[in-house]
Every structure is written in C-alpha cells, then in structure tokens.
Amino acid sequence: MLKLIIANLKMMVRNKQALFWSLLFPLIFTVIFGFFFGSGTLSTGTIEVVNNSNSELSTNLVSLLKKQSDIFNIDEQSGIEAAREKIKDGKAGAAVIIPAGFGATGQEAVTELKILTDPGSAQTAAAVQSVVGAFLTQTNYLVTNTKPIYKFTTEVANPSSSGFGYFDFVLIGIIGMAMMNSAVQGLAISISRYREDQILKRITTTPLAGWKFIVAEVIAQLIENVVQIGIIIAVGVNFFHAHVGNIPALLVVSLTAALLFQLVGFFIAAVTKSSDAAEGMATAVTIPMMFLSGVFFPIDSLPKWFYNIVQLLPLSPLLRNMRSISLDGGHIWDNPTQNLIILVWIVGMLLLTIWRFRLSEE
Amino acid sequence: MKNVIKIKNLVKQYGELVAVDGISFEVKEGEIFGLLGENGAGKTTTLEIIEGLRRATSGETEVLGHKIPNELRIIKKKIGVQLQSSAYYNHLKLTEILELFAVFYNHEIDAVKLLESVQLELKKDAYVSQLSGGQKQRFSIVASLVNDPEIVFLDEPTTGLDPIARRNLWELIKDIRDRGKTVVLTTHYMEEAEILCDRIAIMEKGKIVAYDKTNNLVKRAIFPYSVSFETEVNDEKVMKNLEQFGVVSQPGKKKYYLLQMKDSDKLGDAIDVVRKFAPIGLAVRPASLEDVFVELTGKVILPAEKEANA
Numbered sequence: 022m023l024k025l026i027i028a029n030l031k032m033m034v035r036n037k038q039a040l041f042w043s044l045l046f047p048l049i050f051t052v053i054f055g056f057f058f059g060s061g062t063l064s065t066g067t068i069e070v071v072n073n074s075n076s077e078l079s080t081n082l083v084s085l086l087k088k089q090s091d092i093f094n095i096d097e098q099s100g101i102e103a104a105r106e107k108i109k110d111g112k113a114g115a116a117v118i119i120p121a122g123f124g125a126t127g128q129e130a131v132t133e134l135k136i137l138t139d140p141g142s143a144q145t146a147a148a149v150q151s152v153v154g155a156f157l158t159q160t161n162y163l164v165t166n167t168k169p170i171y172k173f174t175t176e177v178a179n180p181s182s183s184g185f186g187y188f189d190f191v192l193i194g195i196i197g198m199a200m201m202n203s204a205v206q207g208l209a210i211s212i213s214r215y216r217e218d219q220i221l222k223r224i225t226t227t228p229l230a231g232w233k234f235i236v237a238e239v240i241a242q243l244i245e246n247v248v249q250i251g252i253i254i255a256v257g258v259n260f261f262h263a264h265v266g267n268i269p270a271l272l273v274v275s276l277t278a279a280l281l282f283q284l285v286g287f288f289i290a291a292v293t294k295s296s297d298a299a300e301g302m303a304t305a306v307t308i309p310m311m312f313l314s315g316v317f318f319p320i321d322s323l324p325k326w327f328y329n330i331v332q333l334l335p336l337s338p339l340l341r342n343m344r345s346i347s348l349d350g351g352h353i354w355d356n357p358t359q360n361l362i363i364l365v366w367i368v369g370m371l372l373l374t375i376w377r378f379r380l381s382e383e
Numbered sequence: 384m385k386n387v388i389k390i391k392n393l394v395k396q397y398g399e400l401v402a403v404d405g406i407s408f409e410v411k412e413g414e415i416f417g418l419l420g421e422n423g424a425g426k427t428t429t430l431e432i433i434e435g436l437r438r439a440t441s442g443e444t445e446v447l448g449h450k451i452p453n454e455l456r457i458i459k460k461k462i463g464v465q466l467q468s469s470a471y472y473n474h475l476k477l478t479e480i481l482e483l484f485a486v487f488y489n490h491e492i493d494a495v496k497l498l499e500s501v502q503l504e505l506k507k508d509a510y511v512s513q514l515s516g517g518q519k520q521r522f523s524i525v526a527s528l529v530n531d532p533e534i535v536f537l538d539e540p541t542t543g544l545d546p547i548a549r550r551n552l553w554e555l556i557k558d559i560r561d562r563g564k565t566v567v568l569t570t571h572y573m574e575e576a577e578i579l580c581d582r583i584a585i586m587e588k589g590k591i592v593a594y595d596k597t598n599n600l601v602k603r604a605i606f607p608y609s610v611s612f613e614t615e616v617n618d619e620k621v622m623k624n625l626e627q628f629g630v631v632s633q634p635g636k637k638k639y640y641l642l643q644m645k646d647s648d649k650l651g652d653a654i655d656v657v658r659k660f661a662p663i664g665l666a667v668r669p670a671s672l673e674d675v676f677v678e679l680t681g682k683v684i685l686p687a688e689k690e691a692n693a
Binding site (some may be wrong): 032 | 434435436437438456459460462463464466467468470472473474475479481482484486487488531
C-alpha cells in the first residue's frame, strides 16, 4: 500500500494542472490578500521622529518609540520641515519633535516637546500621545522623586488574538478553501477519469482489496493537504506576519475538512457518468461555498434567514472552528454545535458514498 | 489435456436483456482459445464474468479448479487480464506502472526485462500517452503478465492496429502460449482467429452457435471452395454458365465475380468453364473461418463498423 501511496503522490506532482490548482492557486490568494491586508496587523502607520537633542532622556524616548513596532513604525528625520512634508504627503500619521536641549541639565534645559498630528490619522496620534505621555509621567515621577500611588497593570486576555487583522481572518479562509478545492476537485475528477479510462476496472481484476486502493488515495490526498497548509501558513506568517495560533489543532480541523470534502469528491465521482460531468458538479459545489461559507468575509452579517441556511454548509462550521482556534485561542471541542454539523455531514456523506461508490460496475 | 476453465449454463441478464444465454464451454491448458462474435454478441460479458468483473445471473464458472465467485481472490492471483481499452495511469512511467501492478499481486518483477519481452525497453521512462497504438497494446499485454499468470485474457488485442502491428502482436501472443500459458482472446478478425486459435467458440446473441477446433469449424463451410475472377463477358452469359456449379455473385467492383461451390468434385469443370470467359486474376480459395462465421451469424461485418466500435 505504501507503494500505491507513493505512486499517487508521484502522479500528483507530475500532474501540473492539478498541482497548480491545489498549491499555486491558494498561494496566489495568500499573496494577494497579504499585499492588501497583511503585515503589521494593527499598525496605525508611521511616526516621524526629529531628535535635535543629544541628552540621555531624548535617546531613551526614541528607543522606547522604536520598541512599539507592533503599533507604529518609526522614521527618523533631521528637521521639522521634512517631518511636516511626510505628514502632508500621507506617508506618516504623526511626528514627535524633540527640541535641542530637551532633557539637558542646567541653563539651556528645555522641558517641552512637540507632537505634530494629522487629523486624518487620529489613531496614530492617540497612540503616539499615549506612549510619549506615559514616558513623560514616568520621568516626572523620577525627577520629583515621588512614587506613583495609583497604577494599573495590563494583561492580554486572549494571547493568540493579540493584534489579529483581516489578513489573519482570510488566511484561515484560504486554508479551508484549499482543503475543499483540492479534495472535491482532485478526487472527483481523478476517480471519474480512472473510471473512464478503465483503470478502476483494471485494478479490480487484480487481487488488490478495494479498500486499500481507496485508503491510499485518501492518505496521498492528506499528505498533499499537509503540504498545502504548510506552504500557506509559512508564506502568510513569514511574509505577511499572519497569526495562526495553535497550529496542531488547526491542522486537525483542516484535515477533518479535507476528509469530509474527500467524501464529497468520492460521491461526485460515484454519481456522475464522465469526468467532464464530475468536474462541472465539483465546481458547482465548491464555488458557492467559497462565497457563502465565509472564506473571504464573515457570514454573520448576512440576513438572518440566509445566514441560518448557509451556516449549515459543510465549509461554514469548519471555518468557524478553524478561526476560533487560530484567532481566539479556542480549542477543537469549544463549539459543540459546529462540531455536530460537521459530524452530521461526515456521517451523511460517508453513508451516501458507501451506498453509491463502487470501484467496478458490479 | 486438462480443462483450466469450465463454464456451465452461464446466464447473464440485465433486466429484460439476456446478454449471455446459457452457454457452456471449456478451455484446455496451454491452448489459444478464441471467443468470436459480432459486437454485442456477449463475448466481453462472458470474459468479464470469468475475470470476476461481473456477476453471473446463474450458471457455474470454474477457473483453475476454483469456483467463482467464492474463490475469486485466488483466481485473480493466477490470471492476467488485458481489457479492451488499454488506458493506464497517465502520470506514471511504464516501469512504474508495471511495478505498481506487480505490488497488487505481491509479486517481484524486473520491469525492464518484461518491457524487453515486448520490445519496449527503450520506452521504459515514457508515459503511456507517448506510445503508438501498437506499443500501447503491447504494453497493455505485458501489464497483464506481471503476476506470471497461468491464464491470460486478451479482449480484442489487435482492434484498430495496422497490419504490421497486428502481426507483431500475433508473435507476442504465440510467445505467451509457448511459455506454457493458456490464452483466451476475443477478436473481430477471422483471419487472426484462424491463424492463432487452436479452438474457437462463436457467439451470436448470447448463445454459442459453434464450438470446435478451428480446422473442424472451417470444414463445416457450406461452400468449401470459391472461385473469383474478372471478365469482360456480359453478366447473363456468366451467370447462365456457372449457376450449375454453385452460387454466383458480384460482391464488389464491376465485372468481378465470385462463384461459391458446394461440391468440390466439380471444381475442375467449373474452372474449365471460367477459362472460356478470358478471366483476369482467376483465383481459387478454400473456405476460410470468415466464410463459416458469416454463414453462422448470417451477416457480414463491415470494416467501418469494426472501427466504429473499436
């Protein structure tokens, strides 16, 4: 059976067209969405910093600002005019101007710095003001030698959800889409082509047990799926700073999705008479789900009656579970309702497939 | 010689349609056995029941002493099957396909050596799609030999091939027989069956209408000899003079006559008459299997029909 799995994998790699749809197609989606929405996640933009002072205090402030790289990027400028230009051109959201002598001791000491803001980037302004404000308060305490009485501590309530954005949402959608497309399209078309070419018939003339043939197909598909998920996550995380959370749990749900859609693929191969028909039916099944199961946008905003229907599509609960794992730090068992829908689909498709799918005609 | 296949009262029904209607025959060890018949006569259905691909409605089938369907697994290990279509995996090389099929039988093979036996060793790294029609058929046959089977089933192995490729395949089939294997084949080509097959069963509408050694079948011809020639002499005169010897017809081109003779003793007299017509291309032929086949099944299979159904 190992040999059959290896042979299946070889065929997958050599079938350039199928390889494109299973690997390159989701990758193209990842890159496109990555360019639009990836990178920096909650980043509110760029801050110009003009440091005309050489005191320890000013150096500390600049380095503190630089540490906030997950909130904004720092771009250092030499003069205030250059910083203004950047803001005017929309290349920066705010600027911190540290005048000469700021933080120095003695006669020339300056105690005030300036923050330039852009009304169009209120978020950036608020962020930089709070960082600078906190820094100055701290300094004031040190200088006046008093201890703060009231303080607060912060704790991230949901470690994995820290700063996730639309790209993280859509990346999970792309993984789900990849599972669905490669399993439904891949199996429906390849199995029906095997039947058309009489390869299935030829195999039934050998003593090979039918279940071994099927299991080898399934395993080869799953291996392909793991590679797909690996590539999508690697590109998403490394190039576009995506957050995917608990990868093993995500993998489990993704492969559950793959298995369910493999059943759909087998079923389509069973009920269609030619590979062309199988291809058409596979497309008819996958395309609507791409849009109605929340691959690219949340389905919660759909009208209630419509949502009640589309949430039952097989991809919907799978995506919901995958997102709860990677975006909310959830666990596989967190959503009993969703799991029930998935289970019903798996059992239902399994029964239908067992009922209709045969390697030979009799 | 012992019988390796025994079929008794085999019936296969699809609803109202009776595809195989109570046939019985045996195949002897080491022979080339031909199953002939028109398209739809039930040849392939019969083969596929013996190969375990279809279930018989009733009747007994025994292969190498094992009963179908109970001992099908054992039978499958000992037989090799070539199906009518020779398609195989598109994205595997020839050696890879052979090795994969050998795995299905738990059989060790030297794929290159097998390919050598059908002169395909130079194509070992090719894909099936890169082979010519004859090469595909040869590959398809060698693929049925990966488990070193005792019986090999070939379903229309030469359909659609050119005459040279067809003769190559005859050599190959003979080789397989010489290696001690029993060969069961179906074909549309009577010439091929006459040359290759030791014994033949002719099927017609699900029934066996003739079943004998090939020689004996040919002897059964109603017209043991035929005389053919071309002449400028007018129709009426030719007909009038020759009808006493048998059936005269103009089966094809203009001025081409065919005299089918029932009584071989009068062959000399008939030829003497024909000579008076200044014949061109005078030929005397003994009856062939094709003549017997046409007489038995009552129809001529047109070449165009053969190709269309290939």
